[in-house]
Amino acid sequence: MKKTNYLEKSFKELNELLKNKVITPTDLVEEAFARIEESDLNAFITLDKENALKEAKELENMEVDNVLFGLPIAIKDNITTKDLRTTCASHMLENFMPIYDATAVEKLKAKHMIIIGKTNMDEFAMGSTGETSYFGNILNPWNKKLVPGGSSSGSAASVSARIVTSALGSDTGGSIRQPASFCGIVGLKPTYGRVSRHGLIAFGSSLDQIGPMTKTVEDNAILLNAISGVDENDYTSKDVTDDFTTYLGKDIKDLKIAVPTYFMSEQVNETVREKVLEVIHHLMKQGCVVEEVNIPYLEYAIPLYQIIGLGEASSNLARYDGVKYGYKAPNYDSLEDMYEKTRSAGFGEEVKRRIMIGTFMLSGENANQYYHKALKVREMLTDGFRKTFEKYDLIIGPTNTNVAYPLGQKGDDALKSFYDDILTIPVNMAGLPAMSLPIGFTEEHLPIGLHIIASYFNEGKIYTLASYLEKYLNLSLDPNKKEEETC
């Protein structure tokens, strides 16, 4: 088969080619599967080649009526897809076949996007390296000895490697933004309530959001347009509509931007900090007001996540008991025996650890002493953000304290994966929207991400700044074109 490179192009470029009949959806699907066959990233758990090709063929007889028409997309494997296996990268759901689509997936299908497959991830979205998957490690396309970040590891890796045009991820404490940063792509966690959680297999229900992961800022805005909106099946979704593409390319000179002191502290790798400072200096030269601020309680993000996030997780994952869903132990003597054997064999180590912490935090006196106190500290942290947004349009800093690191480095360190999300968790606690945008590379040619945070339902301002920086920086972000000497 002739090798093509259409998947390096943006949504709009592909849309033009499809409208002018230069290419067909089948060409794009075939290219995606050719790239998957060549890839050793382990980015997918389940592929849907037969249906994808069938759908592509059917679309050839239809009018190209929107910019997402006929484009191949990948879906994180904790988002339900009708009649397409959805595993959460767990033995527990290894053979789970959903009977309905998540609302976000329904919306993409209505636009005639073509689902290529389900992406590999940390088990039940618990992890920051892609190493807790039951289906094996996912590799970073920039350096295959490194982790891609997580938990939306396969979504980030497949978009970065240009295997698909885009992907959906989910973010409970940084699971879209951290891998986006490690893989050099654009990843957005929308405001809590912007995108329906219906069909997103629950981890921390007050923290989870589905979001777009793309090569470019414009693609990201287009994809968010498609998946956002109120949904009767998610009572936390909000009836606010917006066209995020209208914010692209707007003037940035009147933007007031805050940089929390905590985000630029010694815990952040020096190269990452320098790269963020370069961006800050440039924005100031363009007329933006950029000021250092103190947002209180940011330093409590990890204990808050461990108490609230894992408390919610232990409750949500109680449903996997061998009765209703997924794996069931084959031999057991009693009901209790069945529960324990099923859950002990069905869950991996990281998931079990997190369930136990959550169970402990919600049990007996601990609920009063820790859980209820954590909810009050969460309010105090959120109030700090609210007050900051009374004066500023955006908050920026690094997405992560570091860049991608070697596979296996986490080892038995129970805290490492939490510390990877130290700068991203506060955003989930407050329910704010935030993006990771690539702003450069280390000397080892590893991508560095800028964290851009806005107030509630103000994703538009994020897109304004991100589209400006993307154009100004003009980075080469295709790992397939990385020069050999930088490997």
Add this chain to the structure above:
Amino acid sequence: MKSLDKEHVKHVAKLARLRLDENEVSKYEIALNQILEEIEKIENVELTTNVELIAPTENHDLYFHDTVKNELKRNIVLKACGVDETHEYIEVPKVIADEEN
């Protein structure tokens, strides 16, 4: 918070409906204590509010119209549960323990 010993770990595992072997108990004892030490930091916070933020949403008492929808077909649900489509019901494992248990 007092640290967890092996007996505590086994008790928490029991509450979480998990069964651990002795190796796992030792491993989780170390890991859980590491995490609990981190959680302990919350004790240092002096509260300035009594408001608990349970979820960052402004939606309260939200209602939609109740309408009957035929969203799930019987045969599809039965098939998804691994049951023959001609069955009338979904079979699940027995969830009532015998008296002697």
